Amino acid sequence: MLLRDPATWRDVLWLLVDAVAGFVTALLPVALIAYGVEGLVLLAGLWHAVSGAYWYAFIPVSGFGSAVLCAALGAALIALGLVANPALLRAHFHLVRALLAPTREARLEQRVRRLAETRHDAVDDSAAALRRIERDLHDGAQARLVAMGMDLGTALALIEKDPAGAKALLAQARSSSAAALTELRDLVRGIHPPVLAERSLADAVEALALHCCVPVETDIDLPGRYGEPVEAAAYFAISEVLTNAARHAGARRVWLDLHFAPAAGGGGALCVAVTDDGRGGADPSAGSGLRGVERRLAGFDGVLAVSSPPGGPTMVTMEVPAAPAAEPVSSPSGHRR
Structure with a gap:
């Protein structure tokens, strides 16, 4: 051979x-x-x-x-x-x-093999996302809407005989509708955060840092907007890494750096570095959320690297090929919390 x-x-x-x-x-x-x-x-x-x-x-x-x-x-x-x-x-x-x-043929073979793997992962991720959405709708908003319909039917039957009871049921239906609306908004936010469509990736990451349960110091330098799929992939990857640092690493502080690195021949990459002072020992191959991040980035030829010795600190670096849009959108940077 x-x-x-x-x-x-x-x-x-x-x-x-x-x-x-x-x-x-x-x-x-x-x-x-x-x-x-x-x-x-x-x-x-x-x-x-x-x-x-x-x-x-x-x-x-x-x-x-x-x-x-x-x-x-x-x-x-x-x-x-x-x-x-x-x-x-x-x-x-x-x-x-x-x-x-490697020869051109060897590089093409490696590229085809890589595309086949990422395509398989993308199909699995899409199927898992659809099952999650179906489960969330069935167990959440759908159940609340069914209960609201039953309350409204009962209130309609009691409106003449027991106005006070009908009023209580209407109030309960109103509360159920508000809860269902909140759950639907959360579900939509999990599919594509509105802040990405309305503002920019920089603003969305700033919002993630502000809502994180541990202090996050950010340094963001982005020249403008990028493709929606790329921004969504970067957003959810950063969100998952921050969640891991807060929930599993026992971190007391997190540092997040996000910037765009232009390439000599055009284009470039979004570069992300998230460092925390937690206990360390993170391993993407152990089936943690980092494995999902790696699969998400692979669909865009992105890469993820983790340095997490026992005892910390942990540094997660990510690179996603991207090109800025023609018209840059100004966004705040250098936020400190």
């Missing part, structure tokens, strides 16, 4: 090429400087010890005059090394990358 793997033959080719070209491009930068220094050392007095029996490059060392020539040649080699060494080192790195970096 190893002999049929193209990567194996590329490794063999690298061994052969690097043994020659790689050795030269790696050694020559050091050799130029070292050999140039030797010419200066000859002028400094070493020519006395080797006079008549030593050649420096093409110069026979026979006296002070030849030592001066050696020093001049050494200075030229040092200058050449300072100019050419960066190019030689880049050539060495390009050679290694050309032979060892």
